[in-house]
Amino acid sequence: MAHSHAMPQPAALPGVAKIVAVGSGKGGVGKTTVAVNLAIALAKTGQQVGLMDADVYGPNVPLMMGSSQQPRVGPGNMIQPNLTHGVKTISIGYIAPGDKPMVMRGPMLHQIIRQFLQQVDWGELDYLIVDLPPGTGDVALSLVQTVPLTGAVVVSTPSDVSLEDARKALEMFAQVNVPVLGIVENMSYFRCPHCNEVIDIFSRGGAERTAKQFNVPFLGSIELIPAIREGGDRGLPVALAGPKSPQAAEFYGVAEKLKEQADAAAAAANDVIEIR
Ligand SMILES: Nc1ncnc2c1ncn2[C@@H]1O[C@H](COP(=O)(O)OP(=O)(O)O)[C@@H](O)[C@H]1O
Ligand SMILES: [Mg+2]
DSSP states (O other): OTTTTSOOOOOOOTTEEEEEEEEOSSSSSSHHHHHHHHHHHHHHTTOOEEEEEOOSSSOOHHHHHTOOOOOOBOGGGOBOOEEETTEEEEOHHHHSOSSSOOOOOHHHHHHHHHHHHHSBOOOSEEEEEEEOOSSSSHHHHHHHHHSOOSEEEEEEOSSHHHHHHHHHHHHHHHHTTOOEEEEEEESOOEEOTTTOOEEOTTOTTHHHHHHHHTTOOEEEEEOOOHHHHHHHHHTOOGGGGOTTSTTTHHHHHHHHHHHHHHHHHHHHHHHHHHHO
16 A cells, blocks of 8 residues: 555546656656657547646647647636647647746746646546656646646656666655656667668667666657657657557557556556555
8 A cells, every 4th residue: 555654645637537747857858759649649549638738847748739729718717728639738838828938936836737737627538648847846746746646657768867867757756656657768769761770879778777677667669760850840749640650659559558557557546545
């Protein structure tokens, strides 16, 4: 009973079955890319999916999803998320667009995270994917204080510096009793388009070894390819091409493994509640 000594669990979001945070220690490792492509892959394989941009200082979800519409506020003051590529999406970038940095104190940040969870009309969701900012700070804490997370996905490149930060993220999730559903190795390797030779730019395999060390699942590797970057920049993530597309297939593989882990974690969490 992992939760027996923990802080009181916050109330679940009605209608939302599983909440999965995507985090890492470092910026630039592909958290948002993974979050966006996983959300689309899950939606395209029949799940009801929401995507919450919790990177309040650097919201990249609007650009990567190709959506910028200002959300409407509906009955009961509920914010209507944008429906983009089959995914219900919310971002501070929809509400306060522009290039000016958001300067915020802690309490305001906590307030935004709470509103994005509780004051957005998510409806019935199988998955709410939360794109975290880099680091192990305030936003992740606000999240776990507001809703029970099904678990977290940690994204890392295979380089030692990225893995060092990923380990911190793993430790943070352990401290706040959030199960780690798995590690994704992004920018795992590069295949030369001319000679087809595979080049391990960041030293392939490091994230899988880290997963073993920490006894957490390894969800898969994502190739470093221009199409992934281009898809993000154009608001048309590669996952839109479907599981048969060679450029998107790895995301679908990760989504499949994530589903297994999330289902297992959700079932285990229910057991804990029933034991009480
Ligand atoms: N596997 C990949 N192949 C090519 N480019 C990638 C890949 N993953 C991420 N990128 C690019 O790297 C940059 C950083 O990714 P991003 O998802 O914004 O990282 P983070 O959210 O961790 O800061 C973006 O320009 C993105 O398009
Ligand atoms: Mg990001």
